[in-house]
Amino acid sequence: MAQLPKVQDPDFLVGFDQSDDAAVYRLTDELALVHTLDFFPPMVEDPYTFGQIAAANALSDIWAMGGEPKTALNIVCFPEKMDLEILSQILQGGSEKVLEAGAVLAGGHSIEDDGVKYGLSVTGIVHPQKIYTNRGCEPGDLLVLTKPLGVAIICGAARVGEASQQALQKAVASMATLNKYAAEIIRKYPVHACTDVTGFGFLGHLHEMLGGERKAVIFSSEVPVIPEALEYAAEFLVTGAAQRNRNFLEGYVEFGPEVHFSMEEVLFDPQTSGGLLVSVPKAAAEDLLAELEGLDLPCGIVGEIVDEQEKEIVVK
Amino acid sequence: MKKTLDATGLSCPLPVLEAKKALKELTAGQLEVVVDNTIAQQNLEKMAKQLGLEYELNTISEDRYAIVITVGSGEPQTPTAQPEKEAVRGDEIVVLSSDQMGAGDPELGRLLMKSFVYAVTELEELPAKVLLYNSGVKLAVKGADTLEDLRKLSAQGVEIMSCGTCLNFFGLTEQLGVGSITNMYEIVQSQLAAGRILRP
Numbered sequence: 001m002a003q004l005p006k007v008q009d010p011d012f013l014v015g016f017d018q019s020d021d022a023a024v025y026r027l028t029d030e031l032a033l034v035h036t037l038d039f040f041p042p043m044v045e046d047p048y049t050f051g052q053i054a055a056a057n058a059l060s061d062i063w064a065m066g067g068e069p070k071t072a073l074n075i076v077c078f079p080e081k082m083d084l085e086i087l088s089q090i091l092q093g094g095s096e097k098v099l100e101a102g103a104v105l106a107g108g109h110s111i112e113d114d115g116v117k118y119g120l121s122v123t124g125i126v127h128p129q130k131i132y133t134n135r136g137c138e139p140g141d142l143l144v145l146t147k148p149l150g151v152a153i154i155c156g157a158a159r160v161g162e163a164s165q166q167a168l169q170k171a172v173a174s175m176a177t178l179n180k181y182a183a184e185i186i187r188k189y190p191v192h193a194c195t196d197v198t199g200f201g202f203l204g205h206l207h208e209m210l211g212g213e214r215k216a217v218i219f220s221s222e223v224p225v226i227p228e229a230l231e232y233a234a235e236f237l238v239t240g241a242a243q244r245n246r247n248f249l250e251g252y253v254e255f256g257p258e259v260h261f262s263m264e265e266v267l268f269d270p271q272t273s274g275g276l277l278v279s280v281p282k283a284a285a286e287d288l289l290a291e292l293e294g295l296d297l298p299c300g301i302v303g304e305i306v307d308e309q310e311k312e313i314v315v316k
Numbered sequence: 317m318k319k320t321l322d323a324t325g326l327s328c329p330l331p332v333l334e335a336k337k338a339l340k341e342l343t344a345g346q347l348e349v350v351v352d353n354t355i356a357q358q359n360l361e362k363m364a365k366q367l368g369l370e371y372e373l374n375t376i377s378e379d380r381y382a383i384v385i386t387v388g389s390g391e392p393q394t395p396t397a398q399p400e401k402e403a404v405r406g407d408e409i410v411v412l413s414s415d416q417m418g419a420g421d422p423e424l425g426r427l428l429m430k431s432f433v434y435a436v437t438e439l440e441e442l443p444a445k446v447l448l449y450n451s452g453v454k455l456a457v458k459g460a461d462t463l464e465d466l467r468k469l470s471a472q473g474v475e476i477m478s479c480g481t482c483l484n485f486f487g488l489t490e491q492l493g494v495g496s497i498t499n500m501y502e503i504v505q506s507q508l509a510a511g512r513i514l515r516p
Contacts, residue, residue, distance in 0.1 A: 156329050236336065236363040240328035240355040247358070261366050 013128060014065070019208050020134050021061040021195055024126065032128045036061035039075045039119020043155045043272055044172060047086045051093025051118060052176040057198070057273035058120035059101050063183035064196040064276060065133075067126035072098045074108025077117035090118050101180055132194035135211045141192055142285035143216065143303040146182040146292055147174050147275025149202055150229020150266050157228075157237040167228035174226070174297055175273040182276050182299075185291045189284045197274030201245045203267050203313060205277055206303075207252055210312055216303050218267070218315040220259050224275075224298035225266050233262035233269075241270040254311040267315065279305060317345045317473020324352040324380065331356045332363050335385070339367075344388030344442050345473035350380055357381040388441060406511030407444035410436055412452035415460075417516040429455065432516045433462040442474050443514065446495075447503055449479035457483075457491040466494045479503060 007015060013032060014024040022036035038058040042050040055072075062069040074094065078087050098105045103122070137143075154171040157163035179196060186194065197205045202223070210216060245268040255264055275297070280288055285301050292299045321338050323331035335349045351357050357373060360383045364371040370386040416425025417432050433455065436443065446469060448456055455462040456478050470476050476495025483489040483497065507513060 160330055160333055162333070236332045236359070236366070237329045238332065238359055238362070240353075240359065243328070243355045243358050243362075247355075261362070 014131065014133060018133070018135070021064040022067075022124075024065060024067075024128075024131055026128045030127060032126050032131070034062050034065050034067040034124040034126050035122075037075065037119065037121035039077075039117050040272075041115055041117050043152075044158075044168075047089040048093040049172055049176065051090035051095075052097050053093075053172070053273055054090075054118045055094040055097035055101075055120055056176055056178050059097065059103070059122055060179045060196045060198075060273060062122055062124035063179045064194055065124075065126055066130050066183075066187070066191070066194065067124035069098075069101045069103040069122050069124040071104050071106045071123045072101075073106055073121045074110070075117075075119045075121060076108060076110035077113035077115065078110060079114060079116065080112050082116070086116070090116070094118065094120065097176070097178065101178055132191050134193055134195035134205075134209045135213075136193040137209060137214045137216075137279040137305045138192050138281070139214070139305050139307045140282050141279040141305040142282050142301050143206070143218075143305070144278045144280060144285060144288055144292070144299065145197070145202070145224060145275050145302045146179070146278070146295075146297065146299045147177070147197070147271075148224040148226045148298040149197070149271060149274070150226040150233075150269055151175055151271055151274070152239050152241065152269045153229040153232050153237060153265065154226060155272075156239045157232040160237070162232065162235070162237055164228060167226065167232075170226045170228070174275075177273075177297060179273075179276050181295050182292060185295075186276065186278055186288065188291075189280055189288050191278055191280060193279040195277050197271045197277050199241065199270045200248075201242060201268045201270050202274075202277070203249050203253055204245050206313060207249055209277065209279065210305075212312075214305050215307070215309045215311070216305050216313050217309070218303040218313060219301075220263050220267070220315050222300045223263075223267070223302045224300045225263075226298075229266050229269065230260075230262045233265035234260070238265050239270065242268040245270065249313075252312040254314045256314070256316045259315050264315075275299070318348055318384070319345065319471075319473075320348045320350065322350050323356070324350055326351070326356075328356055328359055332359050335360055335363065339385065339387060341472075342387050343440065343472055346384055346386050348382055348384045350376065350382045352379045352381070354381055357383055360385075406509050408441075408512045408514065409445040409447060409506055409510045410443045410514045411507065412446065412448045412455055412516065413450050415451040415454040429516060430461050433465045436514075437465045437468050442469060442472060445475040445477060445506060447477050447479075447498070447506055449482050449503060451482075451486070453478045453482045453488060453492075454486065456494050457488045458493040459491070460493070463493045470494050477502065477506070
């Protein structure tokens with residue numbers, strides 16, 4: 001992306017050069033468009049569930065920017081010889097999530113491919129003064145995470161027949177949950193920075209949020225985790241993507257001796273349709289968490305933005 | 317003895333899963349796991365590190381990477397780790413000079429021998445060699461109820477050596493089911509060089 005020419009347009013408010021969740025383009029002083037797209041191959045067996053998860057994941061970036069999704073377009077890759085009923089179930093799962101998001105499924109495009117891939121291109125709106133970028137944490141802020149970590153470890157374990165049904169159900173429930181509900185609560189609080197936790201894992205997205213300017217302490221015992229993910233990580237059922245995240249972040253992160261290897265893996269675990277990670281003033285964090293706890297998923301105050309510290313991220 | 321596991325073409329977490337299975341069967345020796353990318357190699361490294369096992373990383377070619385993990389006494393440990401071992405120099409070897417254990421009832425003797433060989437397979441530290449001579453060679457031929465256990469030992473790096481003269485005497489040369497054929501010179505040398513000799 002760094003090779004691409006930079007765009008000079010005063011209304012192009014958020015673009016790819018800021019490694020944010022979505023692009024934002026201002027139409028008027030009151031209204032800006034939020035654009036995002038995401039698609040990927042299945043991470044679960046059931047096509048309907050995959051459709052739900054892929055849609056929840058693609059829609060998420062809009063809420064991470066503080067916006068509301070308005071329209072969505074399907075992106076489909078499907079093998080010619082595969083049963084079309086499978087595709088129909090994927091699209092069914094996806095369209096139900098778009099509807100639940102309050103947006104309109106406006107069309108899409110499909111191509112023939114060797115493997116199945118599905119996702120959405122989503123357009124939303126936001127007030128130009130109320131965009132949540134992933135930069136802007138301030139010292140003293142507390143970090144709140146709205147979904148549990150560990151879904152890729154569990155899906156990976158399930159793929160090799162080593163995950164329990166309950167573990168997979170918890171992961172699926174988390175991935176299929178729209179970030180809409182958490183976003184509606186977060187909107188009531190003074191948000192300094194917000195992002196959604198996806199492929200770079202919790203620590204990767206935190207690293208982006210700190211933007212080379214801020215430092216953070218993570219309270220590992222407060223991080224919401226699907227418990228089986230810790231169990232499977234201790235059995236070394238770990239993913240390749242988590243190791244890539246680890247390699248990239250190694251120089252930025254320090255783990256205290258009390259942090260177990262399996263927790264390290266969970267913190268590097270790439271998330272599909274992960275939760276929102278929000279930086280809010282200390283005074284607001286407790287109330288925010290109390291409200292988020294009213295939703296179905298495990299959440300927590302997982303860290304604090306600090307001034308004095310050698311490494312960018314210290315996990316205790 | 318080194319066992320090799322080809323995990324190329326497998327995506328994480330499969331190489332680690334396969335390596336874990338192979339390690340479970342390995343009480344002593346080395347396991348080499350070959351993968352086709354460095355990320356899988358790093359995941360195997362994490363496992364070895366967490367299990368406290370010694371390992372070495374090798375790059376075989378642009379798309380072949382290996383980790384060699386050492387288990388048990390496959391490699392000499394640091395002297396401080398095993399002080400009592402220091403006093404004895406040389407390998408541990410097992411000598412089976414009869415197909416029976418002890419003198420007395422032959423049926424009981426054969427039964428005892430079968431469980432003796434089995435007990436050897438269960439040792440935490442396996443011997444380096446098993447020497448078989450006289451009617452002991454009958455334990456390593458096809459149809460013997462001890463053959464499976466001897467093969468298990470062989471698969472884990474234990475050298476199984478049967479006396480050629482003895483096999484010939486019993487007309488069992490063609491029936492040898494595990495290990496190699498040896499001669500009197502090696503039988504003498506092996507026992508001379510041994511740190512400990514275990515006899516049933």
